[in-house]
Amino acid sequence: xxxxxxxxRRFGSVVALDNLSFDVPAGQVFGFLGPNGAxxxxxxxxxxxxxxxxxxxxxxxxxxxxxxxxxxxGYMPEERGLYPTMIVSEQLEYLAELRGMARSAARSxxxxxxxxxxxxxxxxxxxxxxSLGNQQRVQLAAAFVHGPELLVLDEPFSxxxxxxxxxxxxxxxxxxxxxxxxVFSSHQLDLVxxxxxxxxxxxxxxxxxxxxxxDLTTAGPTRLQVQVAGDGDGKWARAxxxxxxxxxxxxxxxxxxxxRTKSETVLRAAEKAGTLRHFSIDxxxxxxxxxxxxxx
Amino acid sequence: MNPVFLVARREVRERIKARSFRIATLISxxxxxxxxxxxxxxxxxxxxxxxxxxxxxxxxxxxxIKALAPTLKVHLNxxxxxxxxxGGRGLRTGEYDVVINNGVILTKRAPxxxxxxxxxxxxxxxxxxxxxxxxxxxxxxALQTPVEVRGVLPPDANSKDRFTAFVGVLLLxxxxxxxxxxxxxxxxxxxxxxxxxxxxxAIRPRQLVAGKVIGIGAVAIVQGAIVALSAIVASxxxxxxxxxxxxxxxxxxILGWFxxxxxxxALLYASVGSLVSRQADAQNAAFPVGLPILVGYFTAxxxxxxxxxxxxARVLSYLPPTAPMVMPMLIGIGRASALQAFVSMALLIxxxxxxxxxxxxxxxxxxxxxxQRLRLRQVLRRDFNAA
Numbered sequence: 001x002x003x004x005x006x007x008x009r010r011f012g013s014v015v016a017l018d019n020l021s022f023d024v025p026a027g028q029v030f031g032f033l034g035p036n037g038a039x040x041x042x043x044x045x046x047x048x049x050x051x052x053x054x055x056x057x058x059x060x061x062x063x064x065x066x067x068x069x070x071x072x073x074g075y076m077p078e079e080r081g082l083y084p085t086m087i088v089s090e091q092l093e094y095l096a097e098l099r100g101m102a103r104s105a106a107r108s109x110x111x112x113x114x115x116x117x118x119x120x121x122x123x124x125x126x127x128x129x130x131s132l133g134n135q136q137r138v139q140l141a142a143a144f145v146h147g148p149e150l151l152v153l154d155e156p157f158s159x160x161x162x163x164x165x166x167x168x169x170x171x172x173x174x175x176x177x178x179x180x181x182x183v184f185s186s187h188q189l190d191l192v193x194x195x196x197x198x199x200x201x202x203x204x205x206x207x208x209x210x211x212x213x214x215d216l217t218t219a220g221p222t223r224l225q226v227q228v229a230g231d232g233d234g235k236w237a238r239a240x241x242x243x244x245x246x247x248x249x250x251x252x253x254x255x256x257x258x259x260r261t262k263s264e265t266v267l268r269a270a271e272k273a274g275t276l277r278h279f280s281i282d283x284x285x286x287x288x289x290x291x292x293x294x295x296x
Numbered sequence: 297m298n299p300v301f302l303v304a305r306r307e308v309r310e311r312i313k314a315r316s317f318r319i320a321t322l323i324s325x326x327x328x329x330x331x332x333x334x335x336x337x338x339x340x341x342x343x344x345x346x347x348x349x350x351x352x353x354x355x356x357x358x359x360x361i362k363a364l365a366p367t368l369k370v371h372l373n374x375x376x377x378x379x380x381x382x383g384g385r386g387l388r389t390g391e392y393d394v395v396i397n398n399g400v401i402l403t404k405r406a407p408x409x410x411x412x413x414x415x416x417x418x419x420x421x422x423x424x425x426x427x428x429x430x431x432x433x434x435x436x437x438a439l440q441t442p443v444e445v446r447g448v449l450p451p452d453a454n455s456k457d458r459f460t461a462f463v464g465v466l467l468l469x470x471x472x473x474x475x476x477x478x479x480x481x482x483x484x485x486x487x488x489x490x491x492x493x494x495x496x497x498a499i500r501p502r503q504l505v506a507g508k509v510i511g512i513g514a515v516a517i518v519q520g521a522i523v524a525l526s527a528i529v530a531s532x533x534x535x536x537x538x539x540x541x542x543x544x545x546x547x548x549x550i551l552g553w554f555x556x557x558x559x560x561x562a563l564l565y566a567s568v569g570s571l572v573s574r575q576a577d578a579q580n581a582a583f584p585v586g587l588p589i590l591v592g593y594f595t596a597x598x599x600x601x602x603x604x605x606x607x608x609a610r611v612l613s614y615l616p617p618t619a620p621m622v623m624p625m626l627i628g629i630g631r632a633s634a635l636q637a638f639v640s641m642a643l644l645i646x647x648x649x650x651x652x653x654x655x656x657x658x659x660x661x662x663x664x665x666x667x668q669r670l671r672l673r674q675v676l677r678r679d680f681n682a683a
Contacts, residue, residue, distance in 0.1 A: 045664075050496045075493075075497035076494075077490065079493065080490065081489045081490025081491040081492070084489055097297060098302055
């Protein structure tokens with residue numbers, strides 16, 4: 001398990017991290033969310049030990065993360081970068097060796113990862129000769145090549161096409177199934193909702209929400225999705241006390257129940273209003289959770 | 297494997313692989329070989345003169361003149377002619393170069409006073425013989441007895457040591473400029489390409505800087521060795537003994553200053569490199585670092601004349617940024633004691649250790665910062681958005 005415990009970091013008068021604490025359960029794909037400038041990159045750098053902290057500590061497997069632990073972490077920075085003029089395979093071998101892999105093991109792992117990411121035929125080329133998409137794959141290989149126990153990926157999906165997104169999602173889940181812990185940041189909240197078991201949301205360097213996606217999206221008052229045939233405006237619902245119409249998608253209403261209002265009351269009212277086409281318990285979207293958390 | 301070693305190994309491999317490195321090394325080697333071989337081929341030519349002595353000249357004159365040949369580094373073919381008239385004819389036809397007739401030297405055209413050519417030297421040497429002969433044996437012997445000249449101070453180092461020191465200082469000057477810039481550009485390249493963030497997630501900043509400085513230093517040694525080897529091969533092949541008379545101690549001593557000077561400046565260049573984000577800014581940032589190297593070099597070259605060093609030069613010989621150039625030169629001209637040299641070297645070692653700490657800290661703080669060039673004050677206060 002990865003634990004961020006009271007991380008604090010100031011840059012001059014700017015507080016980048018303000019007593020930030022949350023846990024990342026082992027073996028999960030974990031989403032790390034926050035608006036631009038919230039401190040995600042600083043926090044990720046702190047996990048990797050690149051960024052100095054003014055306070056707090058990063059804990060791994062129950063104790064303060066050591067340099068040795070961090071050699072078994074993998075990192076893809078938001079600002080991608082490798083040596084442009086270095087041969088792809090030599091570059092990846094070098095990075096694997098820097099993380100303590102033996103030469104022969106590094107070589108075979110590089111081969112495996114380049115094949116897995118579909119750039120094996122470019123192994124002998126200079127990085128700068130590759131297309132941007134392929135360079136991004138090499139960058140991913142650089143994070144994975146030493147078989148890390150913890151993967152920290154800053155915006156790994158940005159710049160990928162839908163096929164690339166799918167294949168990266170598959171790779172991340174495979175890594176998690178093999179026991180790795182994966183933390184990634186993203187602004188694509190639907191993707192995060194779909195991919196992650198748990199998330200943490202930060203704003204202005206502070207934690208504003210964390211938990212499983214299930215808990216976060218179902219927390220709070222009851223929500224319903226109801227559709228009554230013929231009533232495109234949802235007039236019946238607006239007439240009800242203790243019910244707020246959050247959204248009306250062409251007659252399909254998303255309702256928020258306030259106070260002690262019960263689902264059964266709404267169901268009866270809907271049936272009275274006309275033919276019931278749809279009635280279900282609704283949950284918030286992660287994007288809604290995010291907006292609320294960040295606004296508060 | 298040790299990360300510092302891995303970083304250094306990468307530097308060596310990538311740089312030696314580069315075509316520009318190979319071309320530069322070949323050109324340097326070619327220049328050195330040419331510099332040795334061309335003068336040697338000129339020197340290899342020993343002129344030959346035909347000298348005729350009239351039969352009426354004193355006995356032994358011919359042998360005495362012949363004996364001048366080794367000192368003057370010429371071949372002399374001696375001839376005997378019956379009269380000066382015969383000699384004169386021989387001069388006109390080019391059969392003879394010089395004719396001696398009873399204390400008179402005949403030649404096709406008398407050399408003017410400023411002529412330092414071989415033929416003029418030969419004529420001057422023969423004139424001296426004639427003069428000695430005029431004085432008679434006793435006076436000649438007296439004239440040939442050397443007069444002792446005593447200095448009240450110990451003698452200056454020999455000119456060979458002075459030469460070695462100067463060549464050493466010149467090489468150090470070129471070396472610091474060249475490889476210091478490599479360190480600077482290497483740091484800027486890693487920063488500009490952003491690979492540094494990936495590297496720093498695996499190893500510590502100090503390890504990265506140390507590996508880079510050591511790796512580039514190793515490349516410098518390889519390049520230097522190739523050039524030195526070319527010089528040795530060329531001088532052996534041409535029979536020029538360029539290292540003759542140079543003490544091994546002088547060479548070791550210079551190498552020590554090399555290593556320290558390089559370490560000091562390489563670390564300084566690395567920290568300066570970490571402050572800039574673009575290759576274009578690198579040259580401007582490097583300028584102030586290059587200044588003390590330049591001042592040190594020029595001060596050292598003024599000392600070559602062997603005159604008493606100025607107070608300015610004395611002071612610079614102790615200041616770590618200029619000491620690697622000025623102090624070896626002072627030693628080369630014999631104007632610094634061993635104690636002074638060791639004090640200066642100790643100061644440089646201390647400054648290099650301090651530089652390693654400061655440069656490491658600056659580098660670690662600044663290298664992840666992108667965008668506008670950082671001011672040193674910001675870095676020291678950690679008042680910017682980066683690591």
